[in-house]
Amino acid sequence: MNHLKIIRQLLQYEKLAATSTLFEELGNYEQARLMVENIEKELSNLGTVHYHLLDLVSIFERGESKLEATKHLKAISGLDLRQSKDLVDIFYKIVYPMETEEVEKVYEIEEVISEALLQIIREGNKLEAIKQIKTLSGKGLLEVKEWVDKKSEELHKNITEDYFDDVKVADDGDLKQKVIQLLKGRRKIDAVKLVKETLGIGLAEAKHWVDAIENEL
Secondary structure, rough: OOOOHHHHHHHOOOHHHHHHHHHHOOOOHHHHHHHHHHHHHHHHHHOOOOHHHHHHHHHHOOOOHHHHHHHHHHHOOOOOOOHHHHHHHHHHHHHHHHHHHHHHOOOOHHHHOHHHHHHHHHHOOHHHHHHHHHHOOOHHHHHHHHHHHHHHHHHHHHHHHHHHHHHHOOOOOHHHHHHHHHHHHHOOHHHHHHHHHHHHHHHHHHHHHHHHHHEEE
């Protein structure tokens, strides 16, 4: 639903006609009346003359973009570019309330996380994870990066602890001792390869496993 027709009627001081138009769409007169009053209030808060807003209605009725509307408003109103853009953005939200609500919704990061994204983080591809999470959540780059860094540390800590438990059961610590010997011989690459092959895990996970043992030495 867009409110162009209703806004045109209100700007032409046809409030009753605007209410009737919305009533035809909603089928509820009281709801229509309240929505018209709310739209009228939002328009009055813009603080600009009606014929400028009527020009914006005409621009959007023709299907033109917010950029074109901003250029036009700047040319006729005496506002600078930033002021014109801000006013057009607010007006657009009044015209297309459902569309802008959907576009601008920002999700909590936890709401958009899937197992596939967690696996990307486990594999050490934090750049790709940040890119996908930023797109899905609408959050800022710094906030997403901090979240991914923290989650990566948490996941790898859990992975290491889980694998240590597995080794204790299956190997009675023998694998850990072999890794320690390789690390003491400055053969970390061989240690990572050994862990990867023994536990059947990925390279990134094996490296974190070995790193954890190295930190204990």
